[in-house]
Amino acid sequence: MTQPTHRGTLNPPAGAKHARIWGVGGYRPERVVTNEEVCTWIDSSDEWIRERSGIVSRRWAAPEESVVDMAEQAARKALAAAGINPSQVGAVILATVTHPYQTPAAAPILADRLGATPAAAFDISAACAGYCHGISLANDMVRGGSAEYVLVVGVEKLSDFTDKHDRGTAFIFGDGAGAAVVGPSDFPGIGPTVWGSDGAQWETISQRDPWTSVRDHDVDWPAIGMAGQSVFRWAVWSMAPVAQAALDKAGVSADDLDAFIPHQANMRIIDAMIKQLKLPAHIPVARDIAETGNTSAASIPLATERMLEQGEAPHGGLALQIGFGAGLVYAAQVVVLP
Ligand SMILES: CC(C)(COP(=O)(O)OP(=O)(O)OC[C@H]1O[C@@H](n2cnc3c(N)ncnc32)[C@H](O)[C@@H]1OP(=O)(O)O)[C@@H](O)C(=O)NCCC(=O)NCCS
CATH class of the missing domain: 3.40.47.10 (Thiolase/Chalcone synthase)
Structure with missing residues (x-):
């Protein structure tokens, strides 16, 4: 050529x-x-x-x-x-x-x-x-x-x-x-991202109707609907391997982490991921969901801020973060905390 x-x-x-x-x-x-x-x-x-x-x-x-x-x-x-x-x-x-x-x-x-x-x-x-x-x-x-x-x-x-x-x-x-x-x-502060999508499952979390239906068919306000159990299973079974892949790509093990900051979707999903990742018990885990609920795109930075402010995670420490949700889409990376 x-x-x-x-x-x-x-x-x-x-x-x-x-x-x-x-x-x-x-x-x-x-x-x-x-x-x-x-x-x-x-x-x-x-x-x-x-x-x-x-x-x-x-x-x-x-x-x-x-x-x-x-x-x-x-x-x-x-x-x-x-x-x-x-x-x-x-x-x-x-x-x-x-x-x-x-x-x-x-x-x-x-x-x-x-x-x-x-x-x-x-x-x-x-x-x-x-x-x-x-x-x-x-x-x-x-x-x-x-x-x-x-x-x-x-x-x-x-x-x-x-x-x-x-x-x-x-x-x-x-x-x-x-x-x-x-x-x-001066140093790599954001590890390689592992990300992807599964659009075949788009309906599991979705605005209930498109705007055009609101205009043409007088449907109710199109709030977000969710097939809770399907999302739960997907998050528990498919996201731990993504988190593990982000660790592998960054060249660190779960033991090297100073914090695990998963999307604050549901405390039971967080607990299941900890188990599947075999995360050592001494590693602090973000549990901001208790007082913040699931804030979608805002959940990881909010949880990060809280952990740093409360001294649960050290400045300069290594954190594994993973987000997952509607799409379905996901992304994970290891970062050095500011
Ligand atoms: C939404 C979620 C908490 C529901 O929990 P669940 O255990 O799956 O609940 P189910 O839908 O299976 O319902 C179980 C029972 O609780 C009942 N139930 C459902 N919603 C209820 C509610 N808000 N309050 C009380 N009972 C409820 C159901 O009727 C059912 O009763 P039954 O056993 O008598 O039939 C859970 O599916 C979940 O967290 N999914 C993932 C959601 C998520 O993380 N979304 C964001 C991803 S980004």
């Missing part, structure tokens, strides 16, 4: 040798929604919800509080923790499935609010795996030279897309935002 002819030689992209997370920040809305309150909408009990999901309470945003508002709070904290000025941010990646505008994306609005203009800014839709997708992209962008610093935000206002009267979902979801700043590094 002959090489295509061209008139000149392009400059190759010039990026940093390595990338790492410089800082994280989180935002939890003020309103605490207890299991007791949830049980005023569905036929359930505090005991059942705790036992089946590990959730004690969750946070809900105020009616007028938007995805962008929450993202801004988390982003400002992450930038401050990283010691980075918004003007140094070359790209904003915002992971969400609950920004209520089909277009434009939330990321450019966030970039403008932060004073990061004219940073590249776009949203990604990878549900509960969105943050880990963002970290993977940011790692490649910093090393590929398309941005020096990348702001990655996972944010959800799931209360807007939850049917309060659906026994299968009303108790699970919460609202919140988490952010990380990824930038150049």
Whole structure:
């Protein structure tokens, strides 16, 4: 095969040798929604919800509080923790499935609010795996030279897309935002990502109807529906091998970890993954779900922030993070904690 002819030689992209997370920040809305309150909408009990999901309470945003508002709070904290000025941010990646505008994306609005203009800014839709997708992209962008610093935000206002009267979902979801700043590094601070998808199972977690049905068929508000048991089985059986593959690719063993930070989907899923990974008992595990619920894209950065703030995980330690959810999609990587 002959090489295509061209008139000149392009400059190759010039990026940093390595990338790492410089800082994280989180935002939890003020309103605490207890299991007791949830049980005023569905036929359930505090005991059942705790036992089946590990959730004690969750946070809900105020009616007028938007995805962008929450993202801004988390982003400002992450930038401050990283010691980075918004003007140094070359790209904003915002992971969400609950920004209520089909277009434009939330990321450019966030970039403008932060004073990061004219940073590249776009949203990604990878549900509960969105943050880990963002970290993977940011790692490649910093090393590929398309941005020096990348702001990655996972944010959800799931209360807007939850049917309060659906026994299968009303108790699970919460609202919140988490952010990380990824930038150049002297050492590899973000390990290889193991990611993938299984679109054949798209219906297991899905908005119940497309917007076009809302327009044409006068259907109910299209909240997110979930086939709980199918998702549970998939998460328990298929995600531990993904987490193990991320460890293998990073060249570390479960014993080397300083923290395990899985998506906060359900406490029983977290416990099953610990078992399957044969995670040594002394390794701290994120259990933010108890007071935060399942905040989809925001869950891993929120849990990370809590572990660092409470001294459960050390700054500079090694953490295995894995996100999985609607798509179905997943992504996992080992990171050095900021
Ligand atoms: C949603 C979930 C907690 C439900 O738990 P489960 O054990 O699968 O519950 P089931 O649907 O099998 O129902 C078991 C029983 O509880 C009852 N039940 C269901 N929802 C209930 C509720 N909210 N309160 C009280 N009882 C409930 C059912 O009627 C059923 O009763 P029966 O045995 O008398 O028929 C669980 O499936 C789950 O966590 N799935 C994964 C969800 C998840 O992680 N999603 C996010 C992925 S990103």
